Amino acid sequence: MSIEKERISTAQLVILGLFTFIGDMALVYPAAMTSEAHQDAWIAALISIPPGIALVFLFVVVANISPDQNIIEISRQVLGKWLGSAVGGYYLFFFIIAASTYVREIEDFMCTQIYEGTPGGVIRFMSIVLLVYGLRLGLETVGRAAQVFFPLFALFLVALMVLLFPQVQLERVYPMLTTPLPDMLHSIMIGVFYPFGEICVFFMIYPYTRKNSKINRDIFIALCIGSVGLNLILFLSLTVLGVYFSEHSFYAAYILAQKINIANFLQRLEALMATAWIITTYFKTALYFYAFVLGMAQIFKLKSHRPLIFPVAFLIYGLSQLISKDIIFYVKEIPPYWVDWNLTYSLALPLLILVVHKVRQRRAAS
Numbered sequence: 001m002s003i004e005k006e007r008i009s010t011a012q013l014v015i016l017g018l019f020t021f022i023g024d025m026a027l028v029y030p031a032a033m034t035s036e037a038h039q040d041a042w043i044a045a046l047i048s049i050p051p052g053i054a055l056v057f058l059f060v061v062v063a064n065i066s067p068d069q070n071i072i073e074i075s076r077q078v079l080g081k082w083l084g085s086a087v088g089g090y091y092l093f094f095f096i097i098a099a100s101t102y103v104r105e106i107e108d109f110m111c112t113q114i115y116e117g118t119p120g121g122v123i124r125f126m127s128i129v130l131l132v133y134g135l136r137l138g139l140e141t142v143g144r145a146a147q148v149f150f151p152l153f154a155l156f157l158v159a160l161m162v163l164l165f166p167q168v169q170l171e172r173v174y175p176m177l178t179t180p181l182p183d184m185l186h187s188i189m190i191g192v193f194y195p196f197g198e199i200c201v202f203f204m205i206y207p208y209t210r211k212n213s214k215i216n217r218d219i220f221i222a223l224c225i226g227s228v229g230l231n232l233i234l235f236l237s238l239t240v241l242g243v244y245f246s247e248h249s250f251y252a253a254y255i256l257a258q259k260i261n262i263a264n265f266l267q268r269l270e271a272l273m274a275t276a277w278i279i280t281t282y283f284k285t286a287l288y289f290y291a292f293v294l295g296m297a298q299i300f301k302l303k304s305h306r307p308l309i310f311p312v313a314f315l316i317y318g319l320s321q322l323i324s325k326d327i328i329f330y331v332k333e334i335p336p337y338w339v340d341w342n343l344t345y346s347l348a349l350p351l352l353i354l355v356v357h358k359v360r361q362r363r364a365a366s
Contacts, residue, residue, distance in 0.1 A: 003297055003304055004139065004208050012143030013209045014222045015150050016283060017202060021226040023284035024105050025195050026157075026277045029230050030237035030252035032194060032335055037187035039172070039243045040179040042235050048191025049227045055196050055346060056223055060216060062350045063206045065357055071203035072295050078357045085299070087349055092295045094345050095201065096312070099288035100319035101334075102281055103127050107320065113254060114274060124320055127285075132313045134286050135293070136306065139208060142286055149279050156276040160253075161232050163260045163269070168239040186339075193339050195230060196223070197346030198284075204291035253277070289316065 008016075025032075033041040066074050071091055076084035107123045115123065134142050179187070209215070233253050237246040240259055246252050257273035293312050297305035324334065 003302065004294060006138050006140040007208050007210050008140055008143035008205070009210055010212050010215045010218060012147055013202070013205065013215070014218045015146045016143060016205070016287060017199060017219060018150075018222045018226050019146060019153070019280045019283040020199060020201060020287060021195050021223060022229060023198075023280045024102055024277075025230055026233060026273075026280060027109065027251045027253045028105075029195070030234050030246045031249060032190050033187055033234055034238070034243060034247040035187075035335075036183040036190075037179050038247065039174065039238060040177060040184060041187060041246070042173065042231065042238060043176070044179075044184055044187035045191045045231045045234050048188045048196075049224075049231075051188075052192045052196035052227070053220060053223055055192060056199055056219070058347070058350050058354070059200060059203065060219065062354050063203060065353070067211070068207050070205075070207050070294070070298075071200075072298050074203075075353060078353050078360070087353070088295065088299065090349070091200075091203070091345060092292055092299070094341070095204075095288050095292040095295065096315065096319065097323070098198070098201075099285050099292060100316045100323050102285040102288065103131075103316055103320040104323055106278065106281060106285075109251060109254075109274075109277075113251060121321075124317060127282075128313050128317055130282065131286055131289055131316075132309055134282075135290055135309050139205075139290065142283070142290070146283055149283075153276050153279045156272040157229060159269070160257055160260070160273055160276075161236065163262060164236050164240055164256060166262075167259060168236065170239060172239050172242050189343070190335070190339055193342035193346055195226070197342035199223075200346045200350070201287050201291050204294055205287060289313075 030041070033045055037044040062071075062074065066077060069077065072088035075087040078084065079087060103124055106127050107120045110123045111118055111120050134145065233256070236256055237252045240256060241249070241252060245255070249255050254270055254273050254277075257270035258268065260269045261267040289312065293305045293308045296308055296312070302308070
């Protein structure tokens, strides 16, 4: 019997998925994509959409092996007690590291762009307090809060894009198709496994959704909208800031917002971009936090996951400090290895579970 009694609606699942897909990518996606593809980054981003959607389709197929169970339970059911527990533990390790990383991202962004001089530990503590508060209220409350904040996020993001179009200079993306094939392929991998791969956290949320007949359609529509949004941010970064600044600026989208200037009146709207980014990153972090706590409670066969929230909060506070010595290390050193890690838990392991499930089905039928 599931220890999670609360349920979210399909609409809440889709909005949380959109927030998770965009999340921290809203600021770091341009730098990640242009690091190797340069002015061809927008082409690599467009190419990455079909395989990215196929990857999420794989998630849905695996989740529907047993729609009322999460990835920890499915792994044990399909792969057996020991191997399944090892796979589940691998996912939980990723969830806690990812949650800690996103908290560190919030700290670095706030301390370098807005609250300069503020000790990072203060920002980190405030972030974790809000996360704990949200999780203590429950999954259903988090889903409803996402619905409340979604119009605000959409308004800020659309305003950013519309107000920047007068500054677009298409010549900044020329010459095209000059990136070597290995670099282009690696950029496509980043475009697939960074935003799309991290949707795997919904393996832990999907079973607790009140599903309707159109849930799969809604999921893929949301992913298409999110893909368009991220690619527009990348395209605007390339055509407004140029390739060099897109590649070497830690927070290109935030700098983009600083460029908005309509008749010397409507300007300095970067706070809106920061607000949209913090909203999405908060919900993304909350879901990873929740996934780890719930998974640990299931592994240790606890009656509720709530007693683990406070201890895990302290763990995240410490890990977010240890995970990177500074922002430069995080931006330059971690991403190449993170993509390989994404490939493992978002492609290799779901594919393994699906193949073993199909083989066992055929053996049972023969």
